[in-house]
Amino acid sequence: MTTVINNLCIIGTGLIGGSFSLALQRAAACKKIIGAGRSEKTLQQARQLKIIDDYNTDISAAVKDADVIFVSVPLGAMRTVFEKIATGLKQAGNEQAIITDAGSSKQQVQLLAQTIFAQAGKYFVAGHPIAGTENSGPAAAFADLYKNRRVILTPVKNTDKEAIRQVTELWQVTGAEVETMSAEHHDKVLAATSHLPHLIAFGLVHCLENLDDIEDIFRFAAGGFRDVTRIASSDPTMWRDICLNNRQPILAMMKSYKDEMEMLYNALQSADGEKLMEVFEHAKQTRDKFTH
Amino acid sequence: MTTVINNLCIIGTGLIGGSFSLALQRAAACKKIIGAGRSEKTLQQARQLKIIDDYNTDISAAVKDADVIFVSVPLGAMRTVFEKIATGLKQAGNEQAIITDAGSSKQQVQLLAQTIFAQAGKYFVAGHPIAGTENSGPAAAFADLYKNRRVILTPVKNTDKEAIRQVTELWQVTGAEVETMSAEHHDKVLAATSHLPHLIAFGLVHCLENLDDIEDIFRFAAGGFRDVTRIASSDPTMWRDICLNNRQPILAMMKSYKDEMEMLYNALQSADGEKLMEVFEHAKQTRDKFTH
CATH class of the missing domain: 3.40.50.720 (NAD(P)-binding Rossmann-like Domain)
Structure with missing residues (x-):
C-alpha cells in the first residue's frame, strides 16, 4: 500500500x-x-x-x-x-x-x-x-x-x-x-449465483409453510433441506431491494428456471426415467467439474 | 439390547x-x-x-x-x-x-x-x-x-x-x-424435505449449464449457491429411482412449488415489493422458528 x-x-x-x-x-x-x-x-x-x-x-x-x-x-x-x-x-x-x-x-x-x-x-x-x-x-x-x-x-x-x-x-x-x-455481466452472473438461489430458498419454505405437516417437515429434514433453505433466513428488506434493483436479469434467470422445473415435472408425470437420468447426470457432471 | x-x-x-x-x-x-x-x-x-x-x-x-x-x-x-x-x-x-x-x-x-x-x-x-x-x-x-x-x-x-x-x-x-x-405420511414428508429439494438443486444447475457465463457463475458463487446446489452432486441413478418410486407425492409438492415460483415471478415482473417482502418475511419466520 x-x-x-x-x-x-x-x-x-x-x-x-x-x-x-x-x-x-x-x-x-x-x-x-x-x-x-x-x-x-x-x-x-x-x-x-x-x-x-x-x-x-x-x-x-x-x-x-x-x-x-x-x-x-x-x-x-x-x-x-x-x-x-x-x-x-x-x-x-x-x-x-x-x-x-x-x-x-x-x-x-x-x-x-x-x-x-x-x-x-x-x-x-x-x-x-x-x-x-x-x-x-x-x-x-x-x-x-x-x-x-x-x-x-x-x-x-x-x-x-x-x-x-x-x-x-x-x-x-x-x-x-x-x-x-461490466455492470451488465455482473448483474447477470449474480442473478444466477445469488439472487435466483435466494428466491428459490424463500419460495421453497414459503410454499411448505401452510402444509399441515410443516412441523414434521422440519423435524425430519436432513442436510439437503437445511442446505437448500439456509439462505431463506436472510434479511427480507435487503433481498426485496436486490430483487427490485436487478429485476430484468433475475426475471430472465427465473424464466429459464421455471421452464426447467416444468420440464422436470412433465418428465416425472410421464415417468420418463431416461429424461430424469439425463438431467441429473448433466447437473452432477457440471457441478463436480466446476467445484473440484 | x-x-x-x-x-x-x-x-x-x-x-x-x-x-x-x-x-x-x-x-x-x-x-x-x-x-x-x-x-x-x-x-x-x-x-x-x-x-x-x-x-x-x-x-x-x-x-x-x-x-x-x-x-x-x-x-x-x-x-x-x-x-x-x-x-x-x-x-x-x-x-x-x-x-x-x-x-x-x-x-x-x-x-x-x-x-x-x-x-x-x-x-x-x-x-x-x-x-x-x-x-x-x-x-x-x-x-x-x-x-x-x-x-x-x-x-x-x-x-x-x-x-x-x-x-x-x-x-x-x-x-x-x-x-x-404411515407410509403415506412418510412419502409426503420426504417428498417435501428431501425429494423436491434434490429436484430443485439438479434443476438449478441443469438450467445454468448451457449459459456462456457458466464458468463465471461457479467462479463467483458465494456460499448460498454452493449450499443450494450441493445435493446436485448426488447419485443420479439413486435419485431417478426415488423420483419414480415416489412419483405422486413429489408431483403434488412440485405443483405447489411451481405455482409459488410463478407467483414470485409475477410479483417481480410487476415490481410488487410488498408482495416480495411478505413472502420473504414469512419464509424467514418459518425457517427461524423451526430451526432455532
Whole structure:
C-alpha cells in the first residue's frame, strides 16, 4: 500500500462497512475514519467498537472533508444517500472525492451515480464484495471478512482511472481479490449465483409453510433441506431491494428456471426415467467439474 | 439390547448396509453377518473391511438361515431382490424371517412386499433411516452414521408386532431414534424435505449449464449457491429411482412449488415489493422458528 487515505467516510457501519474499516485500520491505510448513517445508536456502537473514529448523522456534513466515501447501505436507501453525498460535496467544493459502494446489483446503482454525482459520476467506482455472513450490524464486523474473497468493480468509460486504482488498492489491502467486469455481466452472473438461489430458498419454505405437516417437515429434514433453505433466513428488506434493483436479469434467470422445473415435472408425470437420468447426470457432471 | 440375532443377512453392503452392520457389531448384537448382492467385488471389499463375516452372490442362498434380512439396495433393484429373498425363504422353509429395508420411499416398497412375500408381507417391516453422506460403497460405511439420527418405520396393520419390536430394537442399538408413521405420511414428508429439494438443486444447475457465463457463475458463487446446489452432486441413478418410486407425492409438492415460483415471478415482473417482502418475511419466520 503506497497511498494512505487522509479521510475515509463510511456510510452504513454494519457488517460490510464495518469490516471494510477494520481491515483498512489493521493495515494503517487511513488516517481518519468518519462514520455516517441514519441510526445514531448504530454509529455510537461502531465508535465504541473502534470501527470509526467519529461519526455524523448528517451525511452531507460527514463527507465534506472525505477523500474516499464508502457507501454500504441497502440498495433501497442508495438514492437518498447518493443525493445527500452530492449535496455535501458540492457545498464543500469537494467534488473530486472518490465514491464507491458495495451494492449487490450494479446497473441501477451506476445509473443513479451518473444522474446524481458531478461530472456524470466520474469519481464513482461501482463495486460489490462477494462476501457476507448471515449476521448484520457493527458487532458482526470483522477484519478478515474480505480475506481471499472476490470483489467485483464495474467501472464505465467515464470513470476516473486514478479513482479505479485507489479503490482497487483499498480492496486489495483488505485481502480481497479484485476483478473488473461490466455492470451488465455482473448483474447477470449474480442473478444466477445469488439472487435466483435466494428466491428459490424463500419460495421453497414459503410454499411448505401452510402444509399441515410443516412441523414434521422440519423435524425430519436432513442436510439437503437445511442446505437448500439456509439462505431463506436472510434479511427480507435487503433481498426485496436486490430483487427490485436487478429485476430484468433475475426475471430472465427465473424464466429459464421455471421452464426447467416444468420440464422436470412433465418428465416425472410421464415417468420418463431416461429424461430424469439425463438431467441429473448433466447437473452432477457440471457441478463436480466446476467445484473440484 | 436383550435379543441377539443369530444370523443377519445384509443385501447391499454399501454406506447404508455397511454402517448398519458396523453399528450392530460394535454392540455385539449379532452372532453372524452374511452379505449378499450383485457385485462380488463389493462383497469382497465389505468382508475385508469386516463389515460382514462372509458373503454369497446368490441372494436366495444367502437368506436361507437368516433371522433378520436387511435390504439396502437402490429402489430400482428392490423388486428383483425381494423376489430372490422370497424364493430363498420358501425353499428353506424360513418364511418367518424378519425382513426390513432402508428405501427412501415407502408406499411402493410396502406394496411390493405385500405382493411378493409370504402372508402378504407379515414379517416385512418397512423402514427409512434419515441419514447418509455424499459418499457411497463399503469404504464409506462407519458405525456412527445412525447415531442420534431418525429412522422412520412404516408398518401396516398386518405387520407382525414382534417383527416391529425387533427391527425397532436393532435400530436403537445403532444409536438411532425410531419413529413410526404411515407410509403415506412418510412419502409426503420426504417428498417435501428431501425429494423436491434434490429436484430443485439438479434443476438449478441443469438450467445454468448451457449459459456462456457458466464458468463465471461457479467462479463467483458465494456460499448460498454452493449450499443450494450441493445435493446436485448426488447419485443420479439413486435419485431417478426415488423420483419414480415416489412419483405422486413429489408431483403434488412440485405443483405447489411451481405455482409459488410463478407467483414470485409475477410479483417481480410487476415490481410488487410488498408482495416480495411478505413472502420473504414469512419464509424467514418459518425457517427461524423451526430451526432455532
